[in-house]
Amino acid sequence: MMELVHSFGDGAVIAKRNLIKIKRVPEVLVFVLISPIMFVLLFAYVFGSSIDIPGGSYREFLIAGIFAQTVVFGATFTGAGLAEDMQKGIIHRFRSLPMSRSAVIVGRTASDVVYNVLSLAIMAITGLLVGWRIHSGVLDAIGGFALLLLFAYAFSWVMAYVGLLVPSPEVVNNASFIVIFPLTFVANTFVPSDNLPAPLKFFAEWNPVSAVTQAARELFGNIPAGTPQPTAWPLKNPVAYTLVWVVAIVAVFAPLSVARYRRAAQRV
Amino acid sequence: MSHVIEASGLVKRYKDVIALDGLDLSVPAGTVLGLLGPNGAGKTTAVSILTTLLQPDEGSATVAGADVIGTPHLVRQRIGLAGQNAAVDEYLTGFENLEMIGRLYRLGRRRSRERARILLEQLDLIDAADRPVKTYSGGMRRRLDLAGALVAETPVLFLDEPTTGLDPRSRIDLWAIIKSLVAQGTTLLLTTQYLDEADQLADDIVVIDHGRAIASGTPDELKEMVGGERIEVTVRDAGQADLARRTLVRFAVGDIQTDGRAETLLVPITGGAPVLTQALRELDLEGVAIRDVTLRRPTLDDAFLALTGHGAESSAKGRTDSAPARDDGAGRPREASRR
Structure with a gap:
């Protein structure tokens, strides 16, 4: 119990340190945020004109997918940040201090929530500019963003683990694309999954990124009236399915990452 | 305890x-x-x-x-x-x-x-x-x-x-x-x-x-084990190293050692610069041509020479980098000596 309290306390100290870095070097945000903005423009104006959403507008359909993609991509920021920490001299300091052994990772995933809030805000503004609107109530909308953030938090634990596996921050980006591309593209993010060939459709329906996208669409009121109900269970219960994934991911990757951190620390 | x-x-x-x-x-x-x-x-x-x-x-x-x-x-x-x-x-x-x-x-x-x-x-x-x-x-x-x-x-x-x-x-x-x-x-x-x-x-x-x-x-x-000051003399021609050694032996307060290369002699002395001046004069009289000479206080390398018979550098053999110690923080420390 004491260990848990210390883990949070020390994690908060580390999170504060990470946030100071974002404040001092805001450039890092610019580069990570540019790609989702490019995606909005690309899909809204280039591909969007040839993708048909029955009874609705593609841009309304698109933005929830972009949100999901943004938080998944954003998780690489966590991995790269940790990989960089492990390379720097400061890690020697942390390891010689009587701090919680999980604090470096707990702090990193916590500070990246702030990063995700910022990036979702920027994406929402971009969305509003290209014609996306929230048609639901305030509570639903807040619920939508909260669910996206929860999913982002969980996914940043996956990338934390990747960040501790690889030898340098540069590798994180490349390594993570192997996971991120299928997850974000073989999904209902950019095109309705009904149009996919059977095996891909099956993957897309059970893909948690599809569920969080579907949940966000529902909560923001971006599903036009008359759209047929999805048949797959995850898409019929997207909020519940997403929450199951959030819990499962953290339950698996938090202990894995902490163990990996201890071992990586022993490498030096 | x-x-x-x-x-x-x-x-x-x-x-x-x-x-x-x-x-x-x-x-x-x-x-x-x-x-x-x-x-x-x-x-x-x-x-x-x-x-x-x-x-x-x-x-x-x-x-x-x-x-x-x-x-x-x-x-x-x-x-x-x-x-x-x-x-x-x-x-x-x-x-x-x-x-x-x-x-x-x-x-x-x-x-x-x-x-x-x-x-x-x-x-x-x-x-x-x-x-x-x-x-x-x-x-x-x-x-x-x-x-x-x-x-x-x-x-x-x-x-x-x-x-x-x-x-x-x-x-x-x-x-x-x-x-x-x-x-x-x-x-x-x-x-x-x-x-x-x-x-x-x-x-x-x-x-x-x-x-x-x-x-x-x-x-x-x-x-005390290492010795105090020393003169480090490098002769121009390795053939004269023996002559230099014989000339300098009366200034030495311990064994004269060579630094791996035959033409460099390490002569433990006491008395500092005046002794150095006199030693140089003697070498000149004997016609020993000198390329380099320094008066040194003992360094780690001297200590190693005295304690192990080999210089500090050679114990770092097998490593790719003999620049001043630096652990780059990534990978394993450079502190590791090959057996």
Whole structure:
């Protein structure tokens, strides 16, 4: 119990340190945020004109997918940040201090929530500019963003683990694309999954990124009236399915990452 | 028991390399142990084990009454560490770095800030306190790193080559700071490649090579073993080395040694410059052509020559880099000597 309290306390100290870095070097945000903005423009104006959403507008359909993609991509920021920490001299300091052994990772995933809030805000503004609107109530909308953030938090634990596996921050980006591309593209993010060939459709329906996208669409009121109900269970219960994934991911990757951190620390 | 640091039979292997080969150390409370050795001798590995950063393959150690393997957490509460790779965050200011370290020692916010302020004053960093460390010079980073080790006023300190890579002025400043700490009763283990540094700061010195202690004693005892000043003469023609040796033998207060190359002679002397002048005159009279001559105080290399019969450099053989010690913080430490 004491260990848990210390883990949070020390994690908060580390999170504060990470946030100071974002404040001092805001450039890092610019580069990570540019790609989702490019995606909005690309899909809204280039591909969007040839993708048909029955009874609705593609841009309304698109933005929830972009949100999901943004938080998944954003998780690489966590991995790269940790990989960089492990390379720097400061890690020697942390390891010689009587701090919680999980604090470096707990702090990193916590500070990246702030990063995700910022990036979702920027994406929402971009969305509003290209014609996306929230048609639901305030509570639903807040619920939508909260669910996206929860999913982002969980996914940043996956990338934390990747960040501790690889030898340098540069590798994180490349390594993570192997996971991120299928997850974000073989999904209902950019095109309705009904149009996919059977095996891909099956993957897309059970893909948690599809569920969080579907949940966000529902909560923001971006599903036009008359759209047929999805048949797959995850898409019929997207909020519940997403929450199951959030819990499962953290339950698996938090202990894995902490163990990996201890071992990586022993490498030096 | 009054030994604050106690290690016995420490062994650490990396694949085909043995970094530590049965090292014993003991440091009485309130004293300074200088761990002296060349690059790759195992100094950083020893410090890493004693500070719980690394597990030994064999052997045991206690620091401030806590077992480094069994209860590393207790050890960490009782030690401060400053290393070669200034372990500070470069995006934070000096003040933020020290405050963070204080918080992670769980001193609480108020006490952490207070300690940060005091140390920045003490280490002459107060003007740079609110600047990101990125803008600091190498010497300033080292001082900040040292401050980090001092935040929690722990009874035991480990300083791993605290002055390597610093300019002479910063070294002397840092020595003064370390001396004043020790005067307050801190137990200190210090590693260094410089005999004069160990001489200045340590009560006892252990010389290590290939992960083993090869000599130990007080600085005076060690200097006695090594000899005092020496003249280093390089003759132009190796054929004249013997003549030079015969000429210089009457100035020597010990054995004349060669430095691997036949044309360089190391002549232990006492009496300094006047003796050097006379020796040169004699060499000139004998017609020995000289390429280079220096009067030197003993260095680590001399100590090694005296203690092992080989120079410090050769013990670093097999390593790709013999530049001044630097652990780049990534991968394994460069402290590791091939057997």
